[in-house]
Amino acid sequence: MKRSATAAALSLFACALLAPPAHARDNDAEFFRTVEGQWTGPGEIVAGKYKGTKFTCTLDGTTPAEKPGMTLDGSCRVGIFNQPMKATVIRSGNSYKGTFLDGSAGKGLDITGGNVAGDRVVLSISRKQLTGAMQAKFTSDNTMNVTISVRLEDQLIPVVGVSLKRVDSVAVGSIAKN
Structure with a gap:
């Protein structure tokens, strides 16, 4: 049971991380290109039944040539368990759509919208009755912090951080700070 709840929390994380914004702008493609490369780092479930559960993720970021968006593909490890993670987001009209794993129809999440502003992306995420947001913010060219929050009544409660x-030598340009 703990493994499936941890997998669900990690699913929120991965989905959020991969999800692009809803109101696409010309700077969106540039933002997503900065996610290209190999990433690794620790995370923790910070609220709920599994509060205090720590994990480590290793992800490869790629971007499509035809439209702004991205894919993060890899895994997150919790103790001896390794959970595959894959999220894909791509521009669809004036918005972004995407999935984590097999989307909310399966065991994953849907990315339903969002926006890029300077050094961060904020995305809307959903799974059945659960809604929330994910923020990914670059604190430098080679460091990205991700927070996933779920909506409880009128509040967004952070649940995963x-x-x-960056663990490769991919050259990236600086992201404009807002």
Whole structure:
């Protein structure tokens, strides 16, 4: 039971991390290109039944050539358990759509919208009756912090936090700070 709840929390994380914004702008493609490369880092479930559960993720970021968006593919490890993680987001009209794993129709999540603003992306995420948001913020060219929050009544409650560091030599340009 603990493994499935941890997998669900990690699913929220991965989905959020991969999900692009809803109101696409010309700077969106540039933002997503900064996610290209290899990333690794620790995370923790910070609220709920599994509060205090720690995990480590290793992810490869790629971007499609035809439209702004991205894919993060890899795994997160909790103790001896290794959970595959894959999230894909791509521009669809004036918005972004995407999935984590097999989407909310299966065991994953849907990315339903969001926006890029300077050094961060904020995305809307959902799974059946659960809704929330994910924020990924670059604190430097090689460090990205991700927070996943769920909506409880009128509040967004942070439930997962992850700090990823670039572990390859992919050259990236600086992201404009807002």
